Amino acid sequence: KAGVTQTPRYLIKTRGQQVTLSCSPISGHRSVSWYQQTPGQGLQFLFEYFSETQRNKGNFPGRFSGRQFSNSRSEMNVSTLELGDSALYLCASSSRGQIEKLFFGSGTQLSVL
């Protein structure tokens, strides 16, 4: 069974631009969560989707948004990029409606210049 796939692996953008990151969960997994990891703030929860519905949202500004498609693939979008958005963005999937174990992708390393 293929693992969680995130694309692209690396991304370089400039301030003010927008970016879309993609995540394909493990086949059969219906829940997809997104996390931002930075050296200063650690791992912070962005949002979680289950069956195309956002069930939970973290404390991030509205510039951060996401969606989930009927095949469970998910995208997250960051508009009007700021330098502080530079981070490793991690996607994780889970098979259950009540999540216990997260399966993480390798992440997308975003650098904002």
Next chain:
Amino acid sequence: SQQGEEDPQALSIQEGENATMNCSYKTSINNLQWYRQNSGRGLVHLILIRSNEREKHSGRLRVTLDTSKKSSSLLITASRAADTASYFCATDQYNFNKFYFGSGTKLNVKP
């Protein structure tokens, strides 16, 4: 912040020694998990312990949970160079679908 804190922040040991890292959290939980992250990669789930459990074992891993002190510890016995990674605890804090991660312990196992 609702995130946990891990202690120590960094740990350096020789191969064959045991490694112990601790995690403290702030609110009541349903379960606590430990994850490993190799440099700049995704996290890998290691073990889950429920709030009504006190100790759990998986291979060379031993996890304890003290809900009265809101703390957990992860013990890796007979460590190997391949155990070199960062280790994070994660708690759900009564919301099953949202996890709070600790700040992590960076473990270096010298061959």
